Each structure stands twice: as C-alpha cells, then as structure tokens.
Amino acid sequence: MMGKIRTPYLLLLPGFLFLFTFFILPIVNLAQTSTQTPIAGGDTGQYEQTLRFQNYIDAFIENREQFGRSFVYALIATVLALMISYPLAYAIAFKSGKYKNFLLVLVVAPFFTSFLLRTVAWKQILGEEGFVVPTLRSIGIISESTTLTSTAFAVVMGMTYNFLPFMTLPLYASIDRIDPRTLEASGDLYANAFTTFRKVTLPLSMPGVVAGTLLTFIPAAGDYVNAAILGSPNTKMIGNVIESRYFKIVDYPTAAALSFTLMAAILILVTLYIRKAGTEELV
Amino acid sequence: MSKKSVDATIPTIPLTARFQRWFGRNLIRVYMVLAFTYLFIPVAYTFAFSFNDSGKSNLIWKGFTLDNWKNPCGAPEVCTALANSIKIGLLATIFSTILGTMIAFAIGRHKFKGRSTSNLLIFLPMATPEIVLGASLLSLFLVFKINPGFWPTVIAHVMFCISFVVVTVKARIASLDPRLEQAAMDLYANEFQTFRRVTLPLVAPGIAGAALLAFSLSFDDFIITNFNSGTVTTFPKFVYTAAARGIPAQANVIGSGMFFLALAIVIAGQFVNRRKAR
Numbered sequence: 001m002m003g004k005i006r007t008p009y010l011l012l013l014p015g016f017l018f019l020f021t022f023f024i025l026p027i028v029n030l031a032q033t034s035t036q037t038p039i040a041g042g043d044t045g046q047y048e049q050t051l052r053f054q055n056y057i058d059a060f061i062e063n064r065e066q067f068g069r070s071f072v073y074a075l076i077a078t079v080l081a082l083m084i085s086y087p088l089a090y091a092i093a094f095k096s097g098k099y100k101n102f103l104l105v106l107v108v109a110p111f112f113t114s115f116l117l118r119t120v121a122w123k124q125i126l127g128e129e130g131f132v133v134p135t136l137r138s139i140g141i142i143s144e145s146t147t148l149t150s151t152a153f154a155v156v157m158g159m160t161y162n163f164l165p166f167m168t169l170p171l172y173a174s175i176d177r178i179d180p181r182t183l184e185a186s187g188d189l190y191a192n193a194f195t196t197f198r199k200v201t202l203p204l205s206m207p208g209v210v211a212g213t214l215l216t217f218i219p220a221a222g223d224y225v226n227a228a229i230l231g232s233p234n235t236k237m238i239g240n241v242i243e244s245r246y247f248k249i250v251d252y253p254t255a256a257a258l259s260f261t262l263m264a265a266i267l268i269l270v271t272l273y274i275r276k277a278g279t280e281e282l283v
Numbered sequence: 284m285s286k287k288s289v290d291a292t293i294p295t296i297p298l299t300a301r302f303q304r305w306f307g308r309n310l311i312r313v314y315m316v317l318a319f320t321y322l323f324i325p326v327a328y329t330f331a332f333s334f335n336d337s338g339k340s341n342l343i344w345k346g347f348t349l350d351n352w353k354n355p356c357g358a359p360e361v362c363t364a365l366a367n368s369i370k371i372g373l374l375a376t377i378f379s380t381i382l383g384t385m386i387a388f389a390i391g392r393h394k395f396k397g398r399s400t401s402n403l404l405i406f407l408p409m410a411t412p413e414i415v416l417g418a419s420l421l422s423l424f425l426v427f428k429i430n431p432g433f434w435p436t437v438i439a440h441v442m443f444c445i446s447f448v449v450v451t452v453k454a455r456i457a458s459l460d461p462r463l464e465q466a467a468m469d470l471y472a473n474e475f476q477t478f479r480r481v482t483l484p485l486v487a488p489g490i491a492g493a494a495l496l497a498f499s500l501s502f503d504d505f506i507i508t509n510f511n512s513g514t515v516t517t518f519p520k521f522v523y524t525a526a527a528r529g530i531p532a533q534a535n536v537i538g539s540g541m542f543f544l545a546l547a548i549v550i551a552g553q554f555v556n557r558r559k560a561r
Contacts, residue, residue, distance in 0.1 A: 029423050030419040111499070161321070218411075223414075225523070243509075259414065
C-alpha cells in the first residue's frame with residue numbers, strides 16, 4: 001500500500017518543484033533585493049545586501065500618490081465591471097434560451113484580439129481623430145478644449161473594458177447554477193422583484209461576485225499598460241513606477257520594495273474581503 | 284392585435300408612453316445589445332482598420348485596400364514577433380498542461396497530508412499581480428546571471444499558466460461520476476486500464492480546454508513577457524513598442540486573423556460537444 005500513499009506526492013513533485021524554483025524562490029529573492037543598498041562608489045545598478053527596511057518607507061512616501069491611484073482606479077474599474085457584467089450574466093443565464101452558448105462565446109470573443117491591440121484601438125477611438133470626441137463636441141457635451149485620452153477617465157475605462165470577461169464569466173457560472181424555482185418560490189411568497197433579487201438571487205450568486213471582483217481587482221491594481229497607453233504622466237499607477245524603476249533607472253531595491261508592498265497590500269485586502277464575503281471556495 | 288386596433292381602443296396613449304412600455308418590456312434586450320456593442324467596438328475598429336490603405340501609421344482612414352491581408356508580413360518585424368509568440372505559446376502550453384494536469388489529479392483524486400497547502404500554492408500565483416511575478420522572476424535570473432530572452436520567457440509563461448491549468452482540470456475531475464470508474468473496476472479492469480480507458484477520456488475535454496486557455500494567456504501576455512524577454516520581441520511587445528509611433532495595419536490583420544481563428548475553434552468545439560451529447 002506504500003505506493004498509494006506516495007502517488008499524490010509523485011504527481012505533485014515536478015509541478016511543485018517548478019513553482020518552488022520559479023515562483024517561491026523569486027519572491028524570497030525579491031524580499032532580499034528590497035533591502036539592498038547601492039555599493040559606495042560602484043556603478044549604477046550595483047547593490048549590496050543589507051537590511052535597510054527604510055527602503056520601504058522611502059519608496060512608499062515617494063510614490064504614495066501612485067499607490068493611492070492604483071487602488072482607487074482598480075476599485076472604480078471593478079465596481080463598473082460588476083455593474084456592467086451582472087445584468088449581462090443574468091440575462092445570459094436566464095433570458096437567452098437556446099442562444100445561451102452562442103452569447104457566452106460572444107462575451108469571450110473580443111478577448112481573442114490581442115489585449116494590446118484593443119487598448120490601442122480605444123486610444124484611437126477616444127482620440128482626436130476618432131469619432132467620439134468630434135461627436136460629443138458638436139452636441140456640446142464636452143468643450144472644444146476637452147480631450148478624452150490622456151485622462152483618468154480613459155485609463156479607468158480601458159481597465160474596465162479589458163478585465164470585463166474576468167468578471168462576467170464567474171458571475172455567469174454562479175448565476176447559472178441558481179435553480180429558477182427558488183426565484184418562483186420567492187415570488188409565490190409575495191416578494192416583489194427587488195426583494196427577490198436582494199434576498200435570493202444576490203446571496204446565491206455571491207461566490208461569483210467574490211471571484212469576479214478578485215479576478216478583476218488584482219490584475220487591475222498591478223496593471224500599467226492601460227495607464228501607459230491611455231493615460232498621461234498625471235495618471236501613472238504603481239505598475240508604471242515599478243516598470244520604470246527596473247528598466248530606466250535600474251533601481252532594483254526600490255522596485256522590489258514597491259512590488260512587495262503592492263503584493264502585501266493586495267493579499268491583505270483579498271484576505272479581509274474573502275473573510276467578509278464569507279466564501280472560502282476559492283482557496 | 285393589429286396596430287390599427289390598438290390606436291382605436293386606446294387612442295389617448297401618447298408616443299412617449301408607448302415607447303416607455305416597449306422599453307420596459309424589452310429592457311433586457313436593449314441592455315444586451317448595448318453591452319455587446321461596447322464589447323465589440325474595439326474589435327470592429329481593429330478589423331476595419333486592417334483594410335486601411337494607411338502606409339506606415341494606421342491612425343486615419345485613407346481608403347480601402349486588401350494589400351495588408353495579402354501581405355500580412357509586409358511590415359518589418361511583425362511576423363518575427365508573431366512567430367516568437369506562437370513558439371513561446373506552444374512550449375508554455377505543453378509544459379504547463381502536463382505539470383498542471385498532474386497536480387490536478389493529485390489534488391482532485393487523492394486525500395493526502397498537505398492538500399490545503401497545495402491548494403494555497405496553486406492559488407497564490409493567481410492572486411499575485413503580474414508585475415510582481417515578472418519583476419521577481421527577472422531579479423532571480425539576474426542573480427544567477429541568466430540573460431532575459433526566449434527560454435526565460437517560456438519558463439515565466441509556464442509558471443503563471445500552471446495554476447490556471449490546475450483549476451480548469453480540477454473542475455472537470457470534480458464533475459466526474461465516480462461510479463463510472465467503479466464500474467470499470469467491477470469489470471476487472473486494473474487501476475492503469477481504468478485510468479487509461481475511462482478516467483482519461485472523460486477528463487480529456489477539460490485538459491483540452493486548459494491547454495487552449497494556457498495558450499491564449501501566454502499569447503496575450505505582455506507584462507511578464509516584457510520583464511523577462513530581453514531583446515526577443517513577441518506580438519504584444521511589438522504592438523506596445525509600435526503604439527507610440529503608430530501601428531502598421533498588418534498588426535490589425537494578425538489581430539483580426541487570431542480573432543476569427545479562435546472563434547472558429549470555439550464554435551467547432553461546441554459543435555463536437557453537441558454531436559457527442561447526441
């Protein structure tokens with residue numbers, strides 16, 4: 001019977017060895033890098049191992065604005081995505097009849113054109129040569145000098161758009177699992193449509209809401225592509241800072257400290273959120 | 284009821300009220316049309332501008348042409364980037380599907396000490412922002428004096444794809460009816476035969492789905508790739524770099540081509556499933 005006990009471990013071994021080497025080890029290494037200091041008199045990009053935790057405080061104070069922006073933008077994008085996706089997922093699950101599978105394919109389909117191409121497409125649609133700005137100007141919704149690109153609006157809109165399927169699919173999965181008879185029962189017990197939604201549909205779809213918001217919020221908070229393409233220097237997020245610290249300034253310790261702070265902040269938020277929302281299904 | 288009789292019986296309902304009633308009844312349909320329009324605007328834009336006779340920068344509509352579709356490799360580097368993306372995607376898909384499927388079977392089929400820790404280890408890479416994954420892996424490569432490039436990118440992609448493969452395959456394993464395997468055992472199939480003739484074919488669609496997911500995640504990845512690929516250009520990297528000075532219409536051709544190809548694969552997959560169900 002020894003073989004049976006060993007089987008799962010043998011199956012896990014190669015994958016976990018891989019994840020240990022290329023996920024855990026890098027994170028540990030990142031933690032080490034984050035407290036390094038520049039070698040006195042050395043070239044740019046040369047650091048020695050110290051335990052300078054002040055790096056964290058310096059990095060945070062210097063970039064608190066971008067940190068705040070990352071979390072605010074990601075939060076707004078997540079809420080918008082939830083508001084757009086919930087009725088859509090509900091309609092596909094309950095109101096689409098035989099077109100259900102077809103509509104699901106349609107939700108994922110835009111995903112198949114490259115993420116970068118879609119973001120650049122938004123930049124051009126919302127840009128000066130696109131059709132949106134001249135139309136809005138001619139009907140007087142925005143003034144002649146107002147632009148839509150290089151604004152926080154464009155960045156948040158791009159994030160909402162790009163991460164939308166991550167919200168819609170888990171929502172659909174959990175709404176589709178709801179037995180329609182529970183909704184009928186609620187109606188039979190004299191609940192109106194709103195009460196039925198609040199007391200029956202929404203609680204039953206909570207696992208989808210939790211999964212969807214996490215799958216949207218986490219990549220959105222660490223994203224820098226939308227801010228780089230659709231934004232301006234005034235909409236820089238923490239991802240942009242980490243990227244430029246790495247590639248343009250070769251300031252590895254600060255980049256590492258910022259990455260670590262971002263990861264810790266997200267993990268804490270996620271843990272609190274899962275506790276509060278009361279689903280452990282994900283982990 | 285014909286329109287005329289409606290008018291005859293309730294002639295006092297004004298147009299706006301009638302519109303409100305129609306709107307109320309069709310609210311969900313109106314909403315779905317709007318939502319899907321929003322989803323497809325950039326796709327339609329990308330597709331339309333793949334026919335633009337644009338020259339170097341594809342910003343303004345200058346006239347219709349089929350040249351870009353006839354010669355998708357016409358712009359410099361665009362096909363090198365595409366080839367790199369496909370190579371990296373295929374390698375990452377093969378390795379992550381094998382490793383992830385093994386883990387999924389271990390977790391989905393066995394009770395063992397450390398199972399919840401294993402689940403946590405699978406969840407963590409998905410809960411970590413891409414930029415942290417990319418940056419930390421690059422730091423590790425730098426420590427070991429490994430230059431970023433093709434293979435570091437493949438390794439990075441395998442790393443972030445594994446978790447998604449595990450989750451997808453595990454879901455399929457969980458939905459299996461255990462009685463099918465019991466039946467095979469009752470019919471004197473040994474453990475290996477049961478696995479090969481019953482379990483594996485039943486899990487196969489899940490594995491295929493996971494492989495497709497892994498490929499599309501790898502193909503579309505920009506952030507992790509940007510950190511670990513050095514001078515190797517992938518398709519998303521090409522678009523990002525070109526975005527500053529205008530993207531050649533050939534990139535739109537490739538993007539649209541990928542869109543239709545993937546759509547065809549998904550629809551064909553559903554067709555096969557429906558046939559099997561019959």
